[in-house]
Amino acid sequence: MALIQWNAALSVNIAEIDAQHQRLVAMINELNDAMVQGRGKDVIGKIISGLATYTATHFATEERHLDRHGYPDSAAHKQEHRIFTTKVGEFKQGFDEGRLGLSVSVMNFLGDWLRSHIKGSDMNYSPFLNNKGLK
Numbered sequence: 001m002a003l004i005q006w007n008a009a010l011s012v013n014i015a016e017i018d019a020q021h022q023r024l025v026a027m028i029n030e031l032n033d034a035m036v037q038g039r040g041k042d043v044i045g046k047i048i049s050g051l052a053t054y055t056a057t058h059f060a061t062e063e064r065h066l067d068r069h070g071y072p073d074s075a076a077h078k079q080e081h082r083i084f085t086t087k088v089g090e091f092k093q094g095f096d097e098g099r100l101g102l103s104v105s106v107m108n109f110l111g112d113w114l115r116s117h118i119k120g121s122d123m124n125y126s127p128f129l130n131n132k133g134l135k
């Protein structure tokens, strides 16, 4: 069962960003499924790596748009990205070293963070970027 459901309430009304968010949702669901199915460390490790890499790609895309258009709240937004990137990096390292395992609470943290970041901070830039012509 999917941990996070994509729906219109998560749309920031910018096609490129929505597509990236949908992919992040799919990757977190894939990781959750792998945990539920008790997949091996190699399979789960690869999904975590892919999630870390794609998160960085997504944050870079958003930050490029925010910088280009002079979004006033850009610094705080980037700080949220940085904190999440650090958390995912620490988890990935702990997992790779065998110190940390995937758990319901880790999955809930990832899912809740993504959902609330999209519905909060990402949604806040939506009208600003829409006004700059990004759709």
Ligand SMILES: [Fe+2]
Pocket: 021, 058, 062, 118, 122
């Ligand atoms: Fe985002």
Ligand SMILES: [Fe+2]
Pocket: 062, 077, 081, 117, 121, 122
């Ligand atoms: Fe963001």
